[in-house]
Amino acid sequence: MRLRIKYSKGGQAVFLGHLEMLRLWQRAMRRAGLPLAYSHGFNPHPRLAFGPALAVGIESLAEYLDMELTAPLDPVEVKERLQAELPAGLEILLVFAISDQAPALTAIINTAAYRVAWEEPPDPKILQEKAETFLSQQVVRVSRPGKEGARVKDIRPGVFQLAVKPGATLEMLLECSSRGVVRPEEVVGAMALEGPSRVIRTGLFIRRDGRLLTPEEYVDPQFPARGRKCSVL
Numbered sequence: 001m002r003l004r005i006k007y008s009k010g011g012q013a014v015f016l017g018h019l020e021m022l023r024l025w026q027r028a029m030r031r032a033g034l035p036l037a038y039s040h041g042f043n044p045h046p047r048l049a050f051g052p053a054l055a056v057g058i059e060s061l062a063e064y065l066d067m068e069l070t071a072p073l074d075p076v077e078v079k080e081r082l083q084a085e086l087p088a089g090l091e092i093l094l095v096f097a098i099s100d101q102a103p104a105l106t107a108i109i110n111t112a113a114y115r116v117a118w119e120e121p122p123d124p125k126i127l128q129e130k131a132e133t134f135l136s137q138q139v140v141r142v143s144r145p146g147k148e149g150a151r152v153k154d155i156r157p158g159v160f161q162l163a164v165k166p167g168a169t170l171e172m173l174l175e176c177s178s179r180g181v182v183r184p185e186e187v188v189g190a191m192a193l194e195g196p197s198r199v200i201r202t203g204l205f206i207r208r209d210g211r212l213l214t215p216e217e218y219v220d221p222q223f224p225a226r227g228r229k230c231s232v233l
Contacts, residue, residue: 001068001069001070001071001072001073002066002067002068002069002097002098002099002100002102003066003067003068003069003073003075003078003095003096003097003098004064004065004066004094004095004096004097004098004102004105004215004219005064005065005066005067005079005092005094005095006062006063006064006092006093006094006095006215006216007063007064007065007090007091007092007093008059008060008061008062008063008090008091008093009054009059009060009089009090010059010060010089010091011088011089012087012088012089013087013088013089013090014056014057014058014059014089015057016056017056018050018053021050022050024086024087024090025065026045026046026048027085028082028085028086029046029048029067029082029085031085032078032081032082032084032085033081034067034069034073034078034081034082035069035070035071035073036067036068036069036070037068037069037070046067047067048065048067048068049065049066049067049104049105049106050063050064050065050066050105050106051063051064051065051105051106051109051204051215052105052106052109052112052176052177052181052204054201055183057199058199058200058201059198059199059200059201060200060201060202061200061201061202061203062093062201062202062203062204062214063201063204064109064204064215065105066098066102066104066105075095075096075097076095078095079092079094079095082095094216096216096219097219098219098220099219099220099221101220101221102218102219102220102221103221105215106178107178108206108215108218109176109177109204109205109206109215110175110176110177110178110179110205110206110207111160111173111174111175111176111177111204111205111206111207111212112173112174112175112176112201112203112204113171113172113173113174113201113202113203113205114171114172114174114184114199114200114201114202115165115169115170115171115199115200115202116169116170116171116172116184116196116198116199117167117168117169117170117196117197117198117199117200118168118194118196118197118198119197119198121167121168121169122168122193122194123168124164124168127164127168127170127193128164130191130192130193131162131163131164131170131191133191134159134162134187134190134191135159135162137156138156139154139156140154140155140156140159140190141153141154141155142155142186142189142190155182155186155187155190157175158174158175158180158181158182159172159173159174159175159182159187160173160175160207161173162187170188170196171202172184174187176204184196184199185199206218
């Protein structure tokens with residue numbers, strides 16, 4: 001039986017890295033007494049698969065994790081048993097069954113939505129002008145550090161939407177796929193804005209044919225949902 005878990009990440013949990021999160025979930029599942037399926041080989045490990053990694057320090061309203069069990073369980077029971085073993089800052093929002101043929105989260109998720117805010121917000125008019133200037137450009141190059149030195153990356157093709165919201169917050173829809181990732185701080189830096197005091201990942205999506213699907217909607221590849229028009233901002 002395969003289950004997909006949707007959860008939020010906030011509070012002190014935002015300082016947990018990807019490997020720490022993996023160990024935390026494995027420990028919580030064992031303590032909850034779930035009949036986990038394990039891989040084969042010399043070093044068996046629980047069959048868990050996370051969605052795209054979340055940078056340390058960023059909150060999230062919608063993270064995803066797939067797990068495999070050796071026996072069927074009611075998703076509601078799984079949610080209750082697991083939540084009791086998780087630390088503050090991690091809240092399970094949904095647990096639901098998915099098809100055995102459903103592809104891995106990292107194979108289908110290709111878009112992430114973010115909300116960026118400042119403790120001292122910039123002038124909304126200036127923020128709007130900077131957003132419009134960014135969107136009008138065909139190429140936006142940023143420098144990324146690497147093992148062999150910095151390299152230049154054009155992030156403009158991976159910025160699908162950019163919008164200024166009340167309170168001088170900035171919302172963006174960015175590429176987040178195996179082919180490439182655009183980071184919200186790169187967009188902010190390219191707009192010549194000071195670093196934000198708060199970044200929240202508000203959603204993860206499957207973007208295809210001009211529409212967006214959530215991982216809740218894509219549970220069986222034989223019967224994909226239609227999703228919504230490609231806009232969440």
